[in-house]
Amino acid sequence: MIFKFLCxxxxxxAQTEQxxxxxxxxxxxxxxxxxxxxxxxERICFTTDNPDTFNLALLQKSALLAEKKNxxxxxxxxxxxxWNEGSNTQVFTMRYHLALYNYFTGDFTTAESVLLETEYxxxxxxxxxxxxxxxALNANELHEYKAAQNFAWKYLNxxxxxxxxxxxxxxxxxxxxxxxxxxxxxxxxxxxxxxFVPGLGxxxxxxxxxxxxxxxxxxxxxxxxxxxxxxxxxxTGYFGGLALFQKFYFGSSIRAHYLAEKHNYxxxxxxxxxxxxxxxxxxxx
Amino acid sequence: MENKKEMIVLKKYALVLLGxxxxxxxxxxxxxxxxxxxxxxxxVHHLMSLNDFNSAVFQMNKLKxxxxxxxxxxxxxxxxxxxxxxxxxxxxxxxxxxxPASSMYIKSRFxxxxxxxxxxxxxxxxxxxxxxxxxxxxxxxxxxFELAGISLLKRDLPAFESYSKNFTYRFYxxxxxxxxxxxxxxxAKEFKPRSPLIAxxxxxxxxxxxxxxxxxxxxxxxxxxxxTSMGLVTWENFRKDGIKDPKTIVAGSIFSLxxxxxxxxxxxxxxxRRNEINYYINHQVLFDIQIPLRTFFN
Numbered sequence: 274m275i276f277k278f279l280c281x282x283x284x285x286x287a288q289t290e291q292x293x294x295x296x297x298x299x300x301x302x303x304x305x306x307x308x309x310x311x312x313x314x315e316r317i318c319f320t321t322d323n324p325d326t327f328n329l330a331l332l333q334k335s336a337l338l339a340e341k342k343n344x345x346x347x348x349x350x351x352x353x354x355x356w357n358e359g360s361n362t363q364v365f366t367m368r369y370h371l372a373l374y375n376y377f378t379g380d381f382t383t384a385e386s387v388l389l390e391t392e393y394x395x396x397x398x399x400x401x402x403x404x405x406x407x408x409a410l411n412a413n414e415l416h417e418y419k420a421a422q423n424f425a426w427k428y429l430n431x432x433x434x435x436x437x438x439x440x441x442x443x444x445x446x447x448x449x450x451x452x453x454x455x456x457x458x459x460x461x462x463x464x465x466x467x468x469f470v471p472g473l474g475x476x477x478x479x480x481x482x483x484x485x486x487x488x489x490x491x492x493x494x495x496x497x498x499x500x501x502x503x504x505x506x507x508x509t510g511y512f513g514g515l516a517l518f519q520k521f522y523f524g525s526s527i528r529a530h531y532l533a534e535k536h537n538y539x540x541x542x543x544x545x546x547x548x549x550x551x552x553x554x555x556x557x558x
Numbered sequence: 559m560e561n562k563k564e565m566i567v568l569k570k571y572a573l574v575l576l577g578x579x580x581x582x583x584x585x586x587x588x589x590x591x592x593x594x595x596x597x598x599x600x601x602v603h604h605l606m607s608l609n610d611f612n613s614a615v616f617q618m619n620k621l622k623x624x625x626x627x628x629x630x631x632x633x634x635x636x637x638x639x640x641x642x643x644x645x646x647x648x649x650x651x652x653x654x655x656x657x658p659a660s661s662m663y664i665k666s667r668f669x670x671x672x673x674x675x676x677x678x679x680x681x682x683x684x685x686x687x688x689x690x691x692x693x694x695x696x697x698x699x700x701x702x703f704e705l706a707g708i709s710l711l712k713r714d715l716p717a718f719e720s721y722s723k724n725f726t727y728r729f730y731x732x733x734x735x736x737x738x739x740x741x742x743x744x745x746a747k748e749f750k751p752r753s754p755l756i757a758x759x760x761x762x763x764x765x766x767x768x769x770x771x772x773x774x775x776x777x778x779x780x781x782x783x784x785x786t787s788m789g790l791v792t793w794e795n796f797r798k799d800g801i802k803d804p805k806t807i808v809a810g811s812i813f814s815l816x817x818x819x820x821x822x823x824x825x826x827x828x829x830x831r832r833n834e835i836n837y838y839i840n841h842q843v844l845f846d847i848q849i850p851l852r853t854f855f856n
Contacts, residue, residue: 312605312613319604508794509809512787 279373279403294326295333302337311337324358328367335370344377365395373407381414402431406552413545416457422449425552437554444551448544455540463533467526474529479536487525494518595623595632602635611639630660637666646673658690665855667691671704672851676844680712696729700854703732706739707847710746711840718743731854735846742839742846749835754828761824765789765817768824773831781820788813 292299298313314334318327335350351374354367368391375384388408392400405428412421425445432438447453458478467474472488475481498514501507598621605614618636623629633655640649653670656663667686674683687701687708706721722743725736752772761768766782769775792809799806 308613308616312617315605315608315610315613316601319601506794506798508787508790509805512791513809516787 279407294321295330298330298333302333307337307341310334318353324355325360325363328354328359328363332367332370335374339374339377344374347374348378348380361395365391365399368394369404369407372411376407376411376414381411384411385415402428405431409552410545410549413548416455416541418449418454421548425449425548428552441551441554445548448548448551453544455537455544457537457540458533460530460533460537463529464526467529471522471525474526475532478529478532480532483532487521487528490521491518491525494521592623592625592628595621595625595628599628599631599635606635606639606642609642611642615639626657627660630656630662634660634662634666637669641669641673646676649673650677654686664691664697665851668700668704668851668855671708672848675704675708675711675847680708683708696854699724699726699729700732700850703736703739703850704847707843710739710742710843713746715743715747731850735850738846739843742843745835746839751832752828754825757824757828758821761821765820768821769827772824772827774827777823777827781816781823785813785816785820788816 294317295314298310298317301310301313311334314330314337317330318334321327321330331350331353335347338344338347338350348371351367351371354364354371356364356367359367368387372384372387372391375381375387384407388404388411391404392408405424409421409424409428412418412424422445426442429438429442429445460478463474463478465474466477467487470488471491472484472486475484475487477484494514494517496514498510498518501510501514598617602614602617605611605617615636618632618639621632623632633652637649637652637656640646640652650670650673653666653673656666660666667690671683671686674680674686684705687704691697691701702721702724706718706725709715709717709721718739722736722740725740727733727736757768757772759768760771761781764782765785766778766780769778769781788809792806792813795803795806795809801807801810
């Protein structure tokens with residue numbers, strides 16, 4: 274859904290141009306004949322000398338691939354764009370889609386650099402609202418929340434002013450308050466804490482119950498070792514108690530590191546999902 | 559009477575003319591079809607340049623050429639596309655359909671043989687190389703090299719020795735690979751398969767020794783340490799508290815588990831080691847018999 278919302282206007286505009294050349298390929302795409310449609314768009318690329326037609330065919334082909342969630346292939350196709358030969362509007366469209374498909378593949382850094390480049394080469398008045406929406410969503414994924422807020426504002430300011438936009442603005446303002454931003458944990462700190470006190474890293478990472486259980490386990494194995502040694506069961510104490518303690522000890526610090534990373538992933542995801550919901554709410558209408 | 563004769567002659571001429579016109583029309587249609595195929599083939603080349611081999615094969619499946627050379631070209635291109643997408647069985651089928659009249663015939667035979675070697679069909683691969691290839695000296699050297707590689711894959715070491723006598727180490731596409739094949743041959747010759755029974759027995763006597771015998775030293779040492787430590791714990795508890803004590807029973811059970819596991823593991827480690835060596839040799843041989851084909855035919 275988010276893909277169609279971010280893509281649609283450009284594709285509709287594209288389809289009204291050069292209809293006769295694209296008629297057959299477009300009809301195949303409409304009837305769901307995905308592979309044939311891709312081949313026919315590629316044929317247009319192969320036969321045409323016109324860079325705009327070439328770029329448009331690539332755009333259509335990559336859109337089909339993206340619709341089938343082959344985003345990495347869509348990126349490869351868009352990269353074939355004739356950047357220096359197409360019209361400015363078209364090059365903007367191609368760059369936007371390159372950033373969009375990179376966003377969907379999870380390559381947010383590349384998406385960011387493409388968006389930056391696109392914005393640099395395009396006058397602000399010609400940039401559509403959805404461009405800033407993509408920038409905001411991408412900045413969220415890169416944890417650049419101040420920048421994300423700025424872009425969200427720019428997006429909302431470009432929309433026609435009505436009650437729903439005002440409501441969104443309020444929600445965005447509240448979302449990006451300092452105390453609402455995701456608080457990440459340092460995985461290295463979690464690992465070091467568990468090195469000094471087994472289980473403390475897990476508690477720091479936001480898993481107190483597991484931390485307490487971990488600590489208890491360490492105490493139990495140490496206790497077993499001590500009890501066995503005191504009662505002259507030296508081998509049992511060493512192999513049964515201390516060896517087990519050693520295994521749990523090293524595993525605990527690795528586990529703390531992992532749990533901190535997991536915690537960060539979950540808080541970022543929750544925040545980004547919230548931001549996406551606010552910005553995209555009622556936008557498909 | 560004469561009019562009748564004239565009519566018959568006229569009819570004959572008319573029939574001949576009609577036949578000629580019909581034949582001409584058929585040829586025209588075929589030419590048109592063939593020119594469509596020719597255009598499509600250039601588009602197929604374009605798809606292949608983009609590594610879109612699946613689309614290329616899809617397009618070629620729609621073509622119905624009549625010209626023999628075009629049929630050969632399409633079979634070769636299909637074979638190449640399927641080879642590039644690792645569908646080696648289908649690829650070999652298409653390569654074998656390329657006729658001797660085609661300029662790609664020799665390349666097709668070699669790659670079909672390579673495909674069957676990769677699939678483990680060594681006899682088929684050998685028969686493809688042994689029949690139908692010209693007696694050109696460079697082709698003969700390449701053929702000898704490929705047959706040597708296939709012998710090594712089959713572990714037919716005497717056959718390899720016979721083929722390797724013809725190695726010159728001077729023909730540039732195969733010079734380096736000939737030396738490599740010799741290296742793999744040495745490795746295969748020196749490898750002595752171990753007995754799982756001996757490995758298990760050794761591990762029963764000294765935990766981990768069977769794995770060391772199988773060539774897995776690290777695993778052997780680890781098995782020794784684990785089993786011995788549990789054995790010592792069991793012995794200590796048995797010595798102090800006797801056999802009926804729960805601690806002895808628990809420790810003894812864990813020790814038995816490790817001990818039996820160590821014997822069991824030693825049995826399989828022989829087979830795993832053998833598989834590892836075979837996989838390594840086969841993988842390297844397949845890689846090194848493919849490189850010369852790509853060098854020679856490019």
